[in-house]
Amino acid sequence: MFQEERLQAILQYLTANKRITVDQICELYDVSRDTARRDMVKLEEQGTIVRTRGGAILPTLSKDIGNYEQRMQEASTSKLTIGKTAASLVQDGNYLMMDASTTVLHAAASLRSKHNVVVTNSIETAAVLTRNEEITIHMLGGVLDKKHHRVWGAKTLEMIHDYHVDKLFIGTCGITEEGLSAPDEEDSYIVRTMMEHADQVIVLADHTKFGKRLFHRVVGFDRIDILITDQEVSSSMRELLIANEVKLVLAGGEDRHD
Structure with missing residues (x-):
């Protein structure tokens, strides 16, 4: 050999x-x-x-995160299914906050409810929502991150504090039994701040995100209300979700537990 x-x-x-x-x-x-x-x-x-x-x-730390276009191509069918399931949770009149996740973009595109208000730091999500006359859009200000098509920085964090919403939809680059993780601190700070201003936190994560640990820990499962994914999770992950009272929803299927 x-x-x-x-x-x-x-x-x-x-x-x-x-x-x-x-x-x-x-x-x-x-x-x-x-x-x-x-x-x-x-x-x-x-x-x-x-x-x-x-x-x-094998290395336990994932370091390679593609740009926005590359991430849009990854597990695209799964993201679409998850996005449609997430959109089905939105009721007429709900006030929402959405991060710059590519999976959350699919949720935004799938919204069919009426009289919603959406706060976002994603230029792509804002652009998609302009096609929906039933939605009022509040775009967060700050520094434009060209690689990931998002706005971030001190101004973004400051503006988040001015809002409070019914539901927050976020994606994640990695999810392990330690919780959610991100490739940089800035992303973590934005998501944490968004969580402080939402009654319900909903995480959208396709199967490729499980088992990945990135540089910066965002939050543990105690800060999450609903996790939507496209494949069954491991028994240890399921037990952890139950212990933290996180509702697991399989996209296109039934709720696994309350």
Whole structure:
């Protein structure tokens, strides 16, 4: 087996088993300890593993977050289904707040209720909502983030404090048993502040977000009221949601628990 083939096999083993040791590499691929160590050095240089005492694990920190257009393409069918389910929770006359998530954009596009007011920091969500004559839009001010098509900064946080809404819809880049996480502090601060000004917090997260941990923790599950996703969650995640009284909704299906 050539080294590149062996490196791919090691990564596949790690995906399935979470951890591999030098001895396991030697046994699985019939190589010497020196060769096994060189393989791990190569994988570490590529950034695909984290070396530990006597072995290696896959990185637990997700770092690569695409721009807005790239994120729109990821799990697009799932996001559309989740967005439609989220929109169905909105009643006539509800006041809403929406963050700059691409999944939340689908919720905005799917709104069919009447006489709603929406506060958002997403230029894309605001643009989509202009097509709906039943909705009044309040656009938050601040610095325009061209990469993610959102407005943020001190002015954004200041303006959020002037509003209070019935429902807040947010997305997330990562969700683990520790809660929600984001790639930067600014995003976390905006979401936390939005939560302080909403009666109900609704998180939209497709299946690809589960198990991902990013640089900055946003909040734990104690701050969330409803989680909408497109696939069944793990038993440990379900128990955690129940313990925190988070209502789990499967998009296109039935509520899993109250």
